[in-house]
Amino acid sequence: MKANSGLKKNRTKIQMVLSTLVILSVVRQFFLGNYHNMFLGILTLILFMVPQFLDRKLSVTIPPGLETVILIFIFSAEILGEINAFYVKIPIWDTILHTTNGFLMAAIGFALIDLFNRSDRFSIKMSPYFVAFFAFCFSMTVGVMWEFFEFSMDWFFGMDMQKDWIVPAINSVKLNPTGANVPIHVDVQSLVVNGETWNLGGYLDIGIVDTMKDLIVNFIGAVVFSVIGILYLRNRGKGKLAASLIPQVRSKQEEEHSSRDQ
Structure with a gap:
């Protein structure tokens, strides 16, 4: 206490x-x-x-x-x-926040499914692994929806939420002169924009790399919280780390006690 x-x-x-x-x-x-x-x-x-x-x-x-x-x-x-x-x-600020977002969204998903799991209205009780899996899926779904939002803002409103990346090389079957389905490796040193040559050390990717990076780190954050959630449910109330991070559903008695205190 x-x-x-x-x-x-x-x-x-x-x-x-x-x-x-x-x-x-x-x-x-x-x-x-x-x-x-x-x-x-x-x-x-x-x-x-x-x-x-x-x-x-x-x-x-x-x-x-x-x-x-x-x-x-x-x-x-x-x-x-x-x-x-x-x-x-x-540069890594966006990566840090997307990792944290994956963690937090998994926490919210965990609280939602745990709310149903502990409710007297439902006769089915879910295993800790299923609850953690739901939390993971909830987090990834929110992450994907956010990437949809970023793409929409860039496409329709001319923003740059999906940040550009400089990619130094490409591998493409389209550049294979024989027409075979074998990618050709090409090192890119510069690109031409409206007739002007820009020596950027690569070509300008306009969002694919950023989107995949965001989803990968969201995945990492979601996995970390899901593991913490499994440990918490298997040893409910015993782990100090998990207890400080896991949202808890209050019982009717706790709710009544809280109301009286207020």
Whole structure:
């Protein structure tokens, strides 16, 4: 109990610090006249309240450890990534966040299926492996849907959410002069854009590499959480690491006790 209380206090401190930084960022963007970034800052403050909203409305207890990860993820994506352009300044920033996203979405999927698994309305009780598999599939589905969104924004609105990559070589059967189904390896040093030669050390890939990289790291994050979920269900309540990261469904008695405390 003392350890959990300490985590809650640290979570509260972290949320206060991050909220203060977001407010300062909103004020700064206002004076700079950048109202789009100011809106992103306000959106960040709203997203900070989502975990507590879900805690109250869905009777799901989000552990302090997981809530802290969620808060840092939102801050890193919106304030650091978007407003301060960390996506451009730090090449691996997008990779880190997509890995974390895979982890968090698996946590949400885990909580959803565990809600049904522990409900008295359902006579079928699912094994820990199936629950973890559902969490993994949920995370990957969200990851794929996000890539659909990025592609749509680039295609219809002229954005660059699927970041370009410089690819130094290609392997293509189309370049085989014999017409055989054997790929020819070609090292690419430069490319021509509107008649102008750009010596980039490769050709410009416009999203395929970025999309596959994002899905791969999402896969890694989902697998990591799924393993933690299996260990948690097999030894429910015993693992400190899992308990600090796994959302828990409150029983009716716990809900009534929580209501009386409020």
